[in-house]
Amino acid sequence: EAGVTQFPSHSVIEKGQTVTLRCDPISGHDNLYWYRRVMGKEIKFLLHFVKESKQDESGMPNNRFLAERTGGTYSTLKVQPAELEDSGVYFCASSQDSGSYNEQFFGPGTRLTVL
């Protein structure tokens, strides 16, 4: 069974440009999460989808970030326009169960560098 995949693995862009990150969850997983790790700091929650609906987007830093999950399958996270402080590793995770025990399976992450 394929795990969570993310594309691209690395992205280097200039300040002001737009970048779109993609996440493909494990097949059949209704729950999809985005997290971000800024260098040297903790991994922080960004948002949570249940199928195509945003369940919790309390961690989204500002309106330059837009996440979508059309059809409840893969998800995209767009940053427009990118700023220097957006640099970091963006992780996607998925889970089958929304219950109290919630094992999330993580992808390898996308390393975003904004110059």
Next chain:
Amino acid sequence: AQSVTQLGSHVSVSEGALVLLRCNYSSSVPPYLFWYVQYPNQGLQLLLKYTSAATLVKGINGFEAEFKKSETSFHLTKPSAHMSDAAEYFCAVSDLGTGFQKLVFGTGTRLLVSP
């Protein structure tokens, strides 16, 4: 809100030595706790979890962790380190405020294993 503190951003051990990675949490109610490991160029992998059953939890690759409510700790141990254990380790707690749906991570501890 829940929070996690990992003491020591880097821990160095010799091969065959005891591994001890520290994690303290803050929670007003019994939490669900997790240890994840990230090997180079891979996603986070679940090592073990505490979900209010046995306080001593055994995970993969010989790791275990003990939940100590009185100390609000969930330290990760392994009796004998292998070179292959070199990785970054993250302690996490489920955020009860969101019905366990998001993970709150510590800042991570990088384990270095020398021959």
